Each structure stands twice: as C-alpha cells, then as structure tokens.
Amino acid sequence: MKKKFPFSYRTIQQIKAEEYQRFFSRLEGYYPYLNHLGEIVFMKENDALGQHEFFLYPETFWTRFKRRLQLRRPVELERLSRAERELRLQIRKYLEEKYIGRITTETARLLPEQFEYEIAPEELESIPITLEVFEAVDLRRFALLALLLVVVLGLGAVWFVRHLEKPVSGNLLVKTNVEGARVYLDDEGFIGYSGRVLPNVPAGEHRVRVAKYGYRPIPEEQVVSIKADSTHTVYFKLVPTTSKVSGFLKIQAPYPDSRVYIDSVYTGTVGEKPFFEVEVGQHVVNIQKSGYLTIPAVKLLNISAGDTSILVVDQIPLRESDLARRNGPAGPKTGSLEVESDVTGARIFLDGRDTGQETDFIFTELPFGDHVVEIHKEGYQADPPRQRVSLSPQSPSASVSFRLMREFERVSITVNPAQAQIFLDGKPLARGRFVGPLPLGKHILSFGDVPGYRTPRPREIQVRLREPLFLDINYFPEMRILAEVAANGSIQEKNCAVYTGYITFATRGFAASAEAGPEVVYHPVLSDFVWKLGYAFQYRDPHGNDAVKVTFQLPQHIDYEQKFTLEIQAIATREPYPFPSPRHQSEVQIRLNGQLLNPPYQPRFLEETNGLETVSWDVTRLVKPSNNSLVISVTDRNNQYFLLKRVLIYN
Incomplete structure (x- = not known):
C-alpha cells in the first residue's frame, strides 16, 4: 500500500499552484480565471464564456513584471525530498495526460519505476488553488529583486517623470454568455466583439452596449470607468427574444x-x-x-x-454611368467586410492569403471587386468551405457567416497489459493508454503482440460528434490445458486436474475410480504409454463405461472473443475384446460443461494407421469463465478398445 504525502494541506496547495502555473504558462491559449470564492482555474476564453461565475484574473504590476522578466527558475527536482519530487511528478503526469494527451519525454525521463507516495487524480482536483496561494507563488524568489527595484526606481525617478508619457487609454473586455456579440461604445458605434480584449479605449467613463440578433442584453447599457494602462471587465447576459418581447x-x-x-x-x-x-x-x-x-x-x-x-x-x-454619378470621380474605392463564425477564433483567409486575423473580425478599406473568404480552425471543418463576396459603390459593405463543425471527438482507449501497442488504421497510436481527439468517422483499431497473451482481434470503431468514446481492451492470456500419459507412464497435468473412472449406466454421471477406470498400459505397436478405455466389466458396481475427466479454470472478467480448440491424440484397436462381436465398432462420447459434441467421435483403427491420430474441435461456445469440466468416455455401442494419449485445450 502506497504512503500518503507527509505534507500539510497548505503545502500541497502551494506545490499544486506552482506546477499549474509552470504547466499553463507553456500551454498556449490558457489563462487564469477567478471566481467569487477566490479560487483560480485555468481555462480557455471560449470555455470561460459559459462559466458565468468566473472572470479573467486581473494581473497586477508585480505579476506582469515577473512574467515579462521570466525570472521564475525551473524547480530543481534532484534537490527536493523524495516525497516532494514524487508529488510534483504526479501533478505533471496528470496535467500532461489530461491536456496534451500524452506524457512528455522530459517528464517520462524523470518518472520512477514505482511511486512510494501517491495522490489520486480525484483528490488532486478537489484541492483548490486559492487566490492567496496563487499570488504567493514564487514570492520569496523575488525578495532580493524587490530591494534592487527600490534602488533602481529611486535612481530612475527623475527620468520617468521627465520622459515617461502618462498613458491615456486602457482596455475593455466585454463578456457575454453567448459568443460573438457586437460591442458599442458611447456614440462612436461598433468597436469589436465580446470575449476579446478591446484596446485603446480612452480613459474615463463610457457607456457600453452589446447587440446580437435574436438576443436581448441584460442590462441594456452599462457605464464603465476605464483607467489608464489597465483592463476593465464588464458582463452582459444575453437572453433569446420571444414573441412577448x-x-x-x-x-x-x-x-x-x-x-x-x-x-x-x-x-x-x-x-x-x-x-x-x-x-x-x-x-x-x-x-x-x-x-x-x-x-x-x-x-x-x-x-x-x-x-x-x-x-x-x-x-x-444600376448602370455604370449611374455609379459614376453616385460616387463621382473621387468617390470611395474601398468597402468593408465582416467575417463571423459560430465558434470564434478561426483564422481568416482572403483571396487565398492568410490575413493574420481571426473571427469575428471586420475588414475596412477592402478594395472593390470580388473576394473569396475562407476560414480555418484546427479540429473543425467550415460550412460552407468558402464564400464569395462582391464589394462595389452601391454595395460597399458585406458580411459572411460560417458554421464550424468539429472534425474530432475525444476518445479514451486503455489496454491491459499496459505494454501493449495500440494501432489506428494500421499506424501506431499509443502504448497502454490513449486519451485525446480522433477524427470523426470509422476507424480500424488493432493491437500489437505481447508475449504470453493472445492478441485481440482488430475491431471497427465509430467516432461520432459529441459522443465521447471509452474503450477498455483486455488481452486474453495464452491458455494451454494439457492432460497426457507421459513416456514413463506417469500422468502429466498442466493447468488442470485429471480423474479416471466411468460413466454409470444408472445415472449417466461420472464416478471416479482408480481401480475400475481406464488403465495406463504400455502398447508395443505405439511404443508408448496410453489410457486404455473399453466396455464396462461386470464386477463394477454400479456398471458403466470407461471415462477420463479433465477439470480446469479460465480467468474471469475477460473478453471471451477468443477461439478455443479441443485437440485429442488417440486411436482405436481391434485387439481381442472380452465380448467378441462380429462388427468392430469404436465410438467415443465427449462432453464439455455438460454439453455433448455431436456427432460422437469414431476413431480410426491402429491396424489401418499404424499410429495415433490427432483430431480437433472448435469449443469456443462451450468454454466459460471459472470452472470447466471435460469428460471423454466410450459409449454403450463401443465394442473395441480406445487408446487415449493426450488431451489439449488451447486458445
């Protein structure tokens, strides 16, 4: 049993905060968000729009200064105690598997073969990063720097006063529960879209309004106070319009x-x-x-x-002459184009050229004429793929809207044993476990060989939109159940138990008997030892037919999509029989878990083959998890000896 970490709750919070800051500072698109409980969560802007209780964490001068100077040194794990080193590595492993879909080479190189201490992912998630802990991260590392800053600021105070121009503008971030609302400022009109930081807003008080067709903003208008060189965040709720309003x-x-x-x-x-x-x-x-x-x-x-x-x-x-009169020789030659998408942040391509802008965006001073608009976003397909617009003096503005459909969906595939290789459409995907996006549609999932196990059959999977897929694949261990008479006359049992006896006439059940069952004999023609099964002798009580019983166990909780084969090595012989019959007949009955294999087995005769024969049956539908029983016996119609050498069951 692994140990619990010997740290206080506050220490674990601090270590978690440091590792989360370290990880998300390297992951593009994630920002810290703060809720009313004073808890920090790292999210993307699109994800945060649906979380009404969260707002973007406002950076202070101190946190901006630390980030810009990049003074946070990497943690030197080798200098830490084993407990702290293992905690940090488990946090890194958890974050990389959840947000990247794999463990990076850097982290994998540091992971021990086995952790002495352990923290469950659920327990890690339940520990909040509070604002107090978040802002205290790395504070001690900057104590000396703070003293140095006092000196530098003192020496440079005169220069700042004389040369540093006071900022006269700030930023505005308007958040809405529905993406893509248009933002209006005072009487200046449209200045951008919600969900994005709008720069260069003059310092002072302003009236802010939002508009999105089909929605009504609550409240209709807000007054904000913009401070120089800072970002002010304001929130509007958009509710669908109904026939009542x-x-x-x-x-x-x-x-x-x-x-x-x-x-x-x-x-x-x-x-x-x-x-x-x-x-x-x-x-x-x-x-x-x-x-x-x-x-x-x-x-x-x-x-x-x-x-x-x-x-x-x-x-x-309109005729060309009408256009000339409307615009004059010095009339406008450019127009505007608005490009929108239901999922913002798609790259905009205009006439085959990457504009460097993302949806939603308005292009101004775009030359009159025809233009082809495309948008691209990783993991999405645009509908329609492209749109053509025409700008002219009589139609100087245009707007296009795209619908983005996801091309990928999250899939989790886990195989046991963990060293097994996973292949997707014939190409290596992962080893042991894969968690991440896969393209929508049908795929063939196959698996690599693992010594000691049977490789699962390839299977077709269907990745569908908004239907995350979770698969657990268990390899079936190679099973080999063997019962045979060895070359020295002893009974060899592998993964099974062997009993000799007979099938009673009265109950047709198996009765174990070392005296009245088949004998182990040496056969001179075969030059080998075998079980010799024949007709029931009268001194048996109750009377019955010779039989050999093999019992074995198969694993539980495993996918039984395996083919199981029963193979026996045996032969019949026309040697003198206690009860002579004009017609030589050898007939053997095989029963697995109470079910007969039909038709009965009629072996060939030694006098014809001059050796043993090997016969096999597909018994996949007859085997079962846990206890299994196989009984091989001669029937009532048998009037010849049956020589049994080996019984083998394998997958």
Whole structure:
C-alpha cells in the first residue's frame, strides 16, 4: 500500500499552484480565471464564456513584471525530498495526460519505476488553488529583486517623470454568455466583439452596449470607468427574444438573394425565411443587392410585440454611368467586410492569403471587386468551405457567416497489459493508454503482440460528434490445458486436474475410480504409454463405461472473443475384446460443461494407421469463465478398445 504525502494541506496547495502555473504558462491559449470564492482555474476564453461565475484574473504590476522578466527558475527536482519530487511528478503526469494527451519525454525521463507516495487524480482536483496561494507563488524568489527595484526606481525617478508619457487609454473586455456579440461604445458605434480584449479605449467613463440578433442584453447599457494602462471587465447576459418581447418583419423584394441588415447587423437574405423575428422597438432596416438600387434605401420601422410589420421595396439595376454619378470621380474605392463564425477564433483567409486575423473580425478599406473568404480552425471543418463576396459603390459593405463543425471527438482507449501497442488504421497510436481527439468517422483499431497473451482481434470503431468514446481492451492470456500419459507412464497435468473412472449406466454421471477406470498400459505397436478405455466389466458396481475427466479454470472478467480448440491424440484397436462381436465398432462420447459434441467421435483403427491420430474441435461456445469440466468416455455401442494419449485445450 502506497504512503500518503507527509505534507500539510497548505503545502500541497502551494506545490499544486506552482506546477499549474509552470504547466499553463507553456500551454498556449490558457489563462487564469477567478471566481467569487477566490479560487483560480485555468481555462480557455471560449470555455470561460459559459462559466458565468468566473472572470479573467486581473494581473497586477508585480505579476506582469515577473512574467515579462521570466525570472521564475525551473524547480530543481534532484534537490527536493523524495516525497516532494514524487508529488510534483504526479501533478505533471496528470496535467500532461489530461491536456496534451500524452506524457512528455522530459517528464517520462524523470518518472520512477514505482511511486512510494501517491495522490489520486480525484483528490488532486478537489484541492483548490486559492487566490492567496496563487499570488504567493514564487514570492520569496523575488525578495532580493524587490530591494534592487527600490534602488533602481529611486535612481530612475527623475527620468520617468521627465520622459515617461502618462498613458491615456486602457482596455475593455466585454463578456457575454453567448459568443460573438457586437460591442458599442458611447456614440462612436461598433468597436469589436465580446470575449476579446478591446484596446485603446480612452480613459474615463463610457457607456457600453452589446447587440446580437435574436438576443436581448441584460442590462441594456452599462457605464464603465476605464483607467489608464489597465483592463476593465464588464458582463452582459444575453437572453433569446420571444414573441412577448419581439415582433415579426416580413420583407417583400424582387430578388430573394438580397441581403437584409437590421440595425447594421446582417441577418440573412430575403428568401431565407418568411419572417424575421425582431426585438420590440424602433429599428433601421436596409436591403442590399450588388448592382441594384433599393428604394427606399433605408427604412425606420417600429416593431410591436406579437405583430407582423411588412416592408415592401423595389430594386432598380444600376448602370455604370449611374455609379459614376453616385460616387463621382473621387468617390470611395474601398468597402468593408465582416467575417463571423459560430465558434470564434478561426483564422481568416482572403483571396487565398492568410490575413493574420481571426473571427469575428471586420475588414475596412477592402478594395472593390470580388473576394473569396475562407476560414480555418484546427479540429473543425467550415460550412460552407468558402464564400464569395462582391464589394462595389452601391454595395460597399458585406458580411459572411460560417458554421464550424468539429472534425474530432475525444476518445479514451486503455489496454491491459499496459505494454501493449495500440494501432489506428494500421499506424501506431499509443502504448497502454490513449486519451485525446480522433477524427470523426470509422476507424480500424488493432493491437500489437505481447508475449504470453493472445492478441485481440482488430475491431471497427465509430467516432461520432459529441459522443465521447471509452474503450477498455483486455488481452486474453495464452491458455494451454494439457492432460497426457507421459513416456514413463506417469500422468502429466498442466493447468488442470485429471480423474479416471466411468460413466454409470444408472445415472449417466461420472464416478471416479482408480481401480475400475481406464488403465495406463504400455502398447508395443505405439511404443508408448496410453489410457486404455473399453466396455464396462461386470464386477463394477454400479456398471458403466470407461471415462477420463479433465477439470480446469479460465480467468474471469475477460473478453471471451477468443477461439478455443479441443485437440485429442488417440486411436482405436481391434485387439481381442472380452465380448467378441462380429462388427468392430469404436465410438467415443465427449462432453464439455455438460454439453455433448455431436456427432460422437469414431476413431480410426491402429491396424489401418499404424499410429495415433490427432483430431480437433472448435469449443469456443462451450468454454466459460471459472470452472470447466471435460469428460471423454466410450459409449454403450463401443465394442473395441480406445487408446487415449493426450488431451489439449488451447486458445
């Protein structure tokens, strides 16, 4: 039994905090989040959006300074006690298996063959990283640095006063429970999307609003105070609009592919749906189609709860001369393009070029003309794969929206024994255990050979979206049950027990008997010892037929997708029999776990073969976990001797 770690609860908290900071500082995309209980959890931005009780941990000057100077030295494990070294290594192993899907070479090299101390993953998860512990990590390492900073700051105070310009702007982070809400600041209009840090917001008080079609923000507006060189976080809850707080808009236009904008937000095409659900109140509606003039160009509508408003527009083709008059020789030559996706953070490609931007994003000053938009995100497939947009003087703005479908799903595969190799579609996947994403669809899972075990058969698995797959594969040990008469006349038993006796006429059950059962004899033609089975002699009480019984055990709790074979080596002989019969007949009955193998076995005769014959049967459906019993006996119709040399069962 492994020992518990000889540390206080607070010490384990501190070690866990240090190792978590060390691990997530190297893992891209993870940030510390704080909840109302003062607990720190590392999450991705998308995951944190659904956790309403968590908000991004605000970095202080001290934590930013430590991170920028990168002064946190790696822990020298060899200088630690065995208990602390094992605790840190178990935490690293847990984090790497959970978030990377494998143990890194660096950690694997340090792992001992066996841990003296042990902490369960569930126990590790239950220990919180409190804000107090989190901010205290590495504090002692910076004590001397703090003294040095006092000196440096004192000497450089004059320079900072004279030369350092005071920041006049800060950052704003707007969080919403539904991704991709548009953020509006004061009367300046749209400044970005929720879930991202919006930079260069002037210091001072501002009114913040959010909007997402089909949702109503709570509250409608918030006043925030932006401080220079800091990030202010504000949260809005978005609730779906219903008929109680929304109405409906029906649009009639000559061309169904015309784009509909409500309050400057693209909501689909005219022919996409018969009614648009719109929040109660006044809204600006604009219908656009490339190469056409919409009349009226803009319409202000008042939507009432539960009512349907109808907007009828006309669209007139524009000629090149009309375009020139509308824009003039010095008119605008660029437009804007908004690219959105239901899962944010996808890389945007424009005309085959990586823009370096991610969804959701608005491109401004984009040249008029046709553009092809694609987005890419690891583990996802875009629907549609690409979209074509056209910017022109009459349609200077456009919006495209993509749906991202996951290409991978989480799969857990564990094999026993742990040294077994796992293959996916013929390629090595892992050894012992795999936890991580696999591509959606069908795959062939196969396994490597392990000495002393039977290799499981390849199997087809189906990886489906939002259906995590958990597989436990147990190798079946190689089983070899052997009962035979050895060359010196002794009985050899391997993984079994052998009994001789007879099948009684009265009950047809096996009766063990060393005197009345088959004899072990030396046969001169075979030059070997065998069991000699024949007809029941009258002095037996009760009367019966010669039989040999073999009992054996098979493992429990193991997948029995194994083929089991029964093999016997035997022969019949026409040697003089106590009860002569004009017709020589040898018939043997084999019963495994009470079930007969049909038809009865009729061995060949020694006088024909001049040796033993080997016969086998597939007994896969007859074997079972735990206790098994095999009985081989001559039948009532037998009138010849039956010579049995060996009984073998194997998988």
